[in-house]
Structures are given as structure tokens and as C-alpha cells.
Amino acid sequence: MTHSSASGEQPDNNDQRRDDEAKSLIDRILASDAAHATASPSVSGDSLISAQKSRALALDAGESRHTEDDGDQLDLAARHALRRVEGLSTELEDMSEVEYRKVRLERVVLAGLWTEGTADDAENSLHELAALAETAGSTVLDGVIQRRHSPDPATYLGKGKAQELADVVSDTGADTVVVDAELAPSQRRALEDVVRVKVIDRTALILDIFAQHAQSREGKAQVELAQLEYLLPRLRGWGDSMSRQAGGRAAAGEGIGSRGPGETKIELDRRRIRNRMAKLRREIAAMAPARETKRANRRRNKVPSVAIAGYTNAGKSSLLNRLTRAGVLVENALFATLDPTVRKAVTPDGLGYTLSDTVGFVRNLPTQLVEAFRSTLEEVGEADVILHVVDVSHPDPESQIAAVHEVLNEIDARRIPEIIVLNKADAADPMTIARVRRAHRDTVLVSAHTGEGIEDLEAMIADTIPRPTLELDLLIPFTDGDVVSRLHGSDVEILSEQYQPEGTRLTVLVREEDKEEFAQYVV
Ligand SMILES: Nc1nc2c(ncn2[C@@H]2O[C@H](COP(=O)(O)OP(=O)(O)OP(=O)(O)O)[C@@H](O)[C@H]2O)c(=O)[nH]1
Numbered sequence: 001m002t003h004s005s006a007s008g009e010q011p012d013n014n015d016q017r018r019d020d021e022a023k024s025l026i027d028r029i030l031a032s033d034a035a036h037a038t039a040s041p042s043v044s045g046d047s048l049i050s051a052q053k054s055r056a057l058a059l060d061a062g063e064s065r066h067t068e069d070d071g072d073q074l075d076l077a078a079r080h081a082l083r084r085v086e087g088l089s090t091e092l093e094d095m096s097e098v099e100y101r102k103v104r105l106e107r108v109v110l111a112g113l114w115t116e117g118t119a120d121d122a123e124n125s126l127h128e129l130a131a132l133a134e135t136a137g138s139t140v141l142d143g144v145i146q147r148r149h150s151p152d153p154a155t156y157l158g159k160g161k162a163q164e165l166a167d168v169v170s171d172t173g174a175d176t177v178v179v180d181a182e183l184a185p186s187q188r189r190a191l192e193d194v195v196r197v198k199v200i201d202r203t204a205l206i207l208d209i210f211a212q213h214a215q216s217r218e219g220k221a222q223v224e225l226a227q228l229e230y231l232l233p234r235l236r237g238w239g240d241s242m243s244r245q246a247g248g249r250a251a252a253g254e255g256i257g258s259r260g261p262g263e264t265k266i267e268l269d270r271r272r273i274r275n276r277m278a279k280l281r282r283e284i285a286a287m288a289p290a291r292e293t294k295r296a297n298r299r300r301n302k303v304p305s306v307a308i309a310g311y312t313n314a315g316k317s318s319l320l321n322r323l324t325r326a327g328v329l330v331e332n333a334l335f336a337t338l339d340p341t342v343r344k345a346v347t348p349d350g351l352g353y354t355l356s357d358t359v360g361f362v363r364n365l366p367t368q369l370v371e372a373f374r375s376t377l378e379e380v381g382e383a384d385v386i387l388h389v390v391d392v393s394h395p396d397p398e399s400q401i402a403a404v405h406e407v408l409n410e411i412d413a414r415r416i417p418e419i420i421v422l423n424k425a426d427a428a429d430p431m432t433i434a435r436v437r438r439a440h441r442d443t444v445l446v447s448a449h450t451g452e453g454i455e456d457l458e459a460m461i462a463d464t465i466p467r468p469t470l471e472l473d474l475l476i477p478f479t480d481g482d483v484v485s486r487l488h489g490s491d492v493e494i495l496s497e498q499y500q501p502e503g504t505r506l507t508v509l510v511r512e513e514d515k516e517e518f519a520q521y522v523v
């Protein structure tokens with residue numbers, strides 16, 4: 001689906017387009033097996049800031065005053081940003097009075113700022129937040145964007161807009177507000193006071209999704225560590241707010257942002273949290289050897305390793321399945337894959353390599369997660385080749401590519417040869433494809449669904465992985481037939497083969513370290 005520029009369109013068309021987009025986005029997330037889904041989670045181009053930077057902005061020291069003005073109140077734009085995604089009647093009058101433990105599905109309203117870039121960028125960012133919220137299991141009721149130069153230090157949105165948000169919340173009967181930023185504890189509390197429902201930020205949302213998806217013991221430990229890391233500086237904030245909302249659903253430890261070591265354990269003091277974190281770090285370190293052994297084995301056998309990396313939902317697992325016919329979970333949800341999967345694959349000319357699927361990246365991936373998943377991500381950092389999978393059916397693949405490069409940079413993986421795999425060719429706009437291909441060399445256009453371009457990709461992988469370089473001329477007696485089959489195995493390249501009276505005569509390329517094995521047959 002293409003995302004045409006809004007300029008020049010009739011307002012009705014704009015509204016229609018937004019409605020259609022919002023609807024298809026929701027459909028896409030809910031119907032996880034619907035193969036025909038077209039829209040993708042979006043990302044904002046210009047607002048690409050590292051988690052570190054946004055955190056520095058957000059974690060100011062408990063300041064709680066409003067700035068002078070209430071931002072640039074571009075009312076028309078703000079109105080347009082108020083999209084009704086799903087209408088629900090208002091059943092609850094005053095959320096702070098309600099025993100909302102019983103509400104099962106979280107019903108959320110999203111709030112974001114448009115501080116830079118175009119209106120489309122700002123909307124894309126909110127769309128991505130909606131996809132994240134849906135992935136976490138909530139229903140998105142509405143979303144608002146305020147045009148401002150910078151977040152209000154007190155309530156994130158300006159005072160007036162925060163009040164409008166409160167109205168939207170009470171009109172829609174939402175029980176949670178999700179903010180498209182990382183909030184300081186004081187901002188979160190102040191905003192909660194205005195909107196009267198639980199407020200969580202983007203980082204908490206992503207951590208929550210990871211908590212839901214972690215499968216392995218290591219993955220679970222890594223997520224818990226990241227959650228505690230996030231919680232620690234916010235301890236006072238959560239505690240204060242929860243004591244004010246005693247009996248609330250959040251206090252019961254339900255809902256987004258509270259799975260894992262969330263608000264139920266709020267009574268833990270910092271020391272106990274630190275102890276727990278130290279224990280988790282030790283556990284994760286202790287689990288590393290198993291992974292390290294496997295990796296060392298692969299290194300010893302010099303099997304080339306290819307790591308699949310890329311933005312979440314780009315089609316990494318689909319591509320792994322396509323290349324290896326492995327049954328890896330493919331889901332139209334963000335962060336379906338958390339635990340790295342390693343599979344064997346063979347190039348068209350018979351060279352073996354390993355192919356590993358990894359956790360997806362996202363714009364402003366919380367630094368806590370990059371830290372906690374470092375050992376998993378390091379797997380990417382040690383690969384011989386990186387397949388960087390890009391969803392080219394997305395309106396703005398460039399910013400996803402940039403976000404992935406940023407994470408690769410952080411784990412020191414930018415020096416590794418990279419093949420940019422433009423996936424979902426079947427659903428992509430030719431203009432977008434052309435634009436991305438102009439900006440990036442070494443791209444290959446594929447569709448994991450239709451199989452288009454997969455042969456080109458396989459050929460590119462074969463050309464990029466380290467190949468055996470040592471040429472040997474061998475004569476193998478017929479009595480040693482097993483050696484011939486070994487040569488036909490996956491890490492030798494056969495240049496010529498003929499039968500002679502004394503045995504099989506072969507010219508082959510082998511890896512340097514396999515030289516000894518065949519030394520006795522060298523002619
Ligand atoms: N149209 C189209 N859709 C695709 C293609 N490849 C994958 N998809 C869809 O994109 C969605 C995500 O695919 P996955 O393979 O789970 O993506 P992923 O990158 O592993 O995602 P995470 O593990 O969640 O980060 C699924 O709904 C796939 O069916 C493709 O070539 N064309």
C-alpha cells in the first residue's frame with residue numbers, strides 16, 4: 001500500500017485515507033494470519049533520535065511546571081490527528097473511583113508530539129505506536145498529536161492539550177494512555193493526574209511486548225533485567241502514583257507495562273531490585289557459555305554464518321523459512337521473534353552456511369533492551385554476512401534502514417558485509433523501490449511470499465560468504481569412496497572431476513583448515 005502525499009488531496013479524501021489506513025492497520029494486527037494484509041507499522045523519518053538522547057530529555061529531575069506557551073496550536077492539524085479508530089460508548093464516569101480490575105482488554109488512547117519532520121512522519125510514528133499497542137494486546141480507541149517544539153516539562157503535552165486528551169479519554173472510555181516518548185516519572189504522574197487513567201510510555205510498551213514474547217530462560221531473564229533497569233530510576237514515581245490509585249487495575253499487576261517485574265512488586269526497595277538485577281546478570285552470564293560453545297563449534301568448523309537482521313515485521317522469519325524451509329514462527333505482529341533461531345542452509349553451488357533469525361529492531365529501541373539483549377545481538381556482530389531485511393512495502397523504509405543501522409552501529413556490526421534485502425516486493429510501490437535502490441547499493445529485491453528474487457539472493461549470499469580458497473589437485477583411490485562423498489559435502493567447491501583407472505581425479509577448493517584432511521591424496 002502506498003502512502004501518497006496529502007498535499008493536493010481533498011480533505012474528504014484525506015479523512016477517507018486515514019480511516020482506511022487506520023482500519024487496515026488494526027485488521028492487520030488483529031488478523032495475524034491474514035496473508036493479504038497490506039499496511040505496515042510506520043515510522044517517522046526525521047524524528048529518529050537514539051534512545052539515549054530521548055532518555056536524557058525525558059529523565060529530568062522531577063521538574064513539574066508548564067512552559068509559558070502551550071506549543072504551536074496548529075488546530076487544524078491537531079484536529080486531523082484526532083482520528084477515531086474505534087468508537088465505544090462511555091460506560092465509566094470517573095476512572096479513579098472505579099474498580100477496573102475487571103476490565104480485561106486494555107483500551108488505549110495514544111498521544112504523541114509532532115516536534116519535527118512532516119505531518120506524515122508524525123502520523124507514521126503514531127501508527128507504529130498503534131501497531132505496538134495492538135501487539136501488546138490492547139485496543140486502540142483514538143490517537144492525538146500535538147504540534148509543539150518540545151515536550152512540556154510538566155505534562156508532556158501542553159496544559160490545554162492534556163485537558164483535551166482527558167476529554168478524549170473520558171469520551172472513549174479508555175483505561176490507559178500510551179505516550180509516544182519516554183516520560184520522566186514526574187511527567188507521567190502529572191499527566192495521570194490530568195487524564196485520570198494509567199499513563200504508560202513507549203519504552204514500557206516495548207518492554208511489555210518483549211515480556212510477553214520471551215520464551216527461553218535466557219530471553220526471559222534478559223527482558224526482566226531490562227524492565228528492572230527501566231523501573232529503577234522510576235521507583236518513586238510508580239510508587240506514588242500507585243498509592244494514589246490503590247485498588248486500581250495497575251496495582252493488581254495487570255495490563256501493559258506491568259507484566260514481569262511491574263507495579264505489583266513496587267514495595268521492593270532499590271536495594272532488592274539491584275540485588276535481583278545482579279542475580280539476573282550472573283544468570284545470563286552463566287547461560288552464555290552454552291551459546292558460546294555452539295558459536296565456537298561453528299567457528300572451528302568454519303561454517304560461514306549469515307545473520308538476518310532488520311526492522312520488526314520486515315519478514316525476517318519468513319525469509320529464513322523461504323531459504324531453509326524451516327518452520328519458524330511468522331506472525332503479523334511486532335517482535336514475534338525474540339529467541340534467535342539458527343538453521344543450516346546451502347548455497348546453490350553446495351556450500352554450507354548457517355542462517356540465524358534475530359529479534360527485530362525498532363526506532364528508539366529502549367537502551368535497556370539493547371543492553372540486556374547484547375549477548376543475543378552479539379551473534380549478529382560475529383556473523384560473516386548480515387542480511388538486512390527491509391519491508392519495502394512500507395511508505396518510509398529509509399527510516400527503518402537508518403534505525404537498524406543505528407543499532408548495528410551500537411553493537412559494532414557495521415564493518416560486516418551487508419546485503420540489503422528489499423522484501424515484500426509483491427506488495428511494494430515501484431516508486432519506493434526505485435528510491436531505496438538509488439540510495440543503497442548491494443540491494444536485492446525479493447518476496448518471501450511469492451519466492452520472487454530468492455534465487456538472486458541465494459546467489460548473492462554465495463558470493464558474499466567466505467569461500468574456500470585453497471586449490472587442491474586430488475587423486476582418490478576407489479577404495480576411499482567416503483572421501484569423495486565428503487568432498488561432495490557442503491564446504492568444498494568441486495572445480496572438476498573425472499574417473500581414471502587409479503581412482504577419482506578431482507580439482508577442488510577447500511578451506512585452509514581442511515587441508516590436512518586431504519593431504520595424502522594430493523597429486
Ligand atoms: N506481502 C508480503 N508479506 C510478507 C512477505 N514476507 C513476510 N510478510 C508478512 O509480514 C509479516 C511479518 O513477517 P515475519 O516473517 O514474522 O517478520 P519478522 O521480521 O520475523 O518479524 P518479527 O519477528 O516480529 O520482528 C507476516 O504477516 C508475513 O506474512 C512478503 O514477501 N510479502
Ligand SMILES: [Mg+2]
Nearest residue numbers: 316317336337
Ligand atoms: Mg520473526
